[in-house]
Amino acid sequence: MELILDTADTSAIKHFNEYLTIDGVTTNPTIITKSKKEFHAVIDDILSILNDDQALYVQVLATDCAGIVEEAKYIHSLRKQNIYAKIPVSNEGLKAIKECKKLGIKVLATAIYSAEQGFLAALSGADALAPYVNRMDNLGNGVENVLDLIQMLKVNNLPTKIIAASFKNTRQVHELIKGGIQAVTVPTDVLQNMMDHPMTDIAVDTFTKDWENAYNRTTLKS
Numbered sequence: 001m002e003l004i005l006d007t008a009d010t011s012a013i014k015h016f017n018e019y020l021t022i023d024g025v026t027t028n029p030t031i032i033t034k035s036k037k038e039f040h041a042v043i044d045d046i047l048s049i050l051n052d053d054q055a056l057y058v059q060v061l062a063t064d065c066a067g068i069v070e071e072a073k074y075i076h077s078l079r080k081q082n083i084y085a086k087i088p089v090s091n092e093g094l095k096a097i098k099e100c101k102k103l104g105i106k107v108l109a110t111a112i113y114s115a116e117q118g119f120l121a122a123l124s125g126a127d128a129l130a131p132y133v134n135r136m137d138n139l140g141n142g143v144e145n146v147l148d149l150i151q152m153l154k155v156n157n158l159p160t161k162i163i164a165a166s167f168k169n170t171r172q173v174h175e176l177i178k179g180g181i182q183a184v185t186v187p188t189d190v191l192q193n194m195m196d197h198p199m200t201d202i203a204v205d206t207f208t209k210d211w212e213n214a215y216n217r218t219t220l221k222s
């Protein structure tokens with residue numbers, strides 16, 4: 001499974017890159033604006049951190065097919081490899097995804113609020129799908145919709161990858177990893193919560209104290 005960071009915060013990207021194996025970074029217009037930097041500066045900063053094997057996902061802003069394709073071409077030109085144009089699955093977006101595929105542009109279909117929308121984007125040739133788990137949870141059951149989407153792609157032999165997105169808690173991520181998701185893009189607070197457990201720190205403290213009491217040092221070797 002791929003682990004992707006859902007952030008444009010470069011210090012967070014550096015931090016998690018150091019501690020975990022990160023497969024890429026997803027952004028969207030809202031995430032970019034949170035950085036308080038200009039679009040180009042954000043993208044340059046992120047690209048200066050990522051290695052060639054780590055993917056970058058950048059979302060279009062245009063809402064009409066021609067405009068979406070133009071912006072997707074631009075996104076495609078930002079990097080030699082491993083760059084995806086994120087295209088929301090509006091009606092115009094679905095049309096644009098077909099055009100982008102003819103042009104050889106890698107596409108992550110996004111803003112997916114139902115398994116059917118995701119399935120249609122896969123039929124249109126999207127390389128990957130980003131169903132919005134928490135946003136769907138707010139309307140019904142996000143995890144269940146994504147599990148259905150996994151099944152729909154499988155029984156139809158579609159190669160499209162699902163990158164589950166829009167997480168608000170570790171349980172949502174847990175359920176989808178258990179369900180066989182291929183990739184998750186996780187906000188930094190949720191990822192840090194996945195890493196941390198207070199009992200781990202308490203256990204480590206106890207090991208150290210026991211060692212120190214016995215040998216009067218905190219290192220393995222004397």
Ligand code: E4P
Pocket residue numbers: 006026027028110130132134135165166167185
């Ligand atoms: C990532 O690709 C999505 O844009 C993102 O996960 C949406 O998250 P949100 O629902 O927290 O805005």
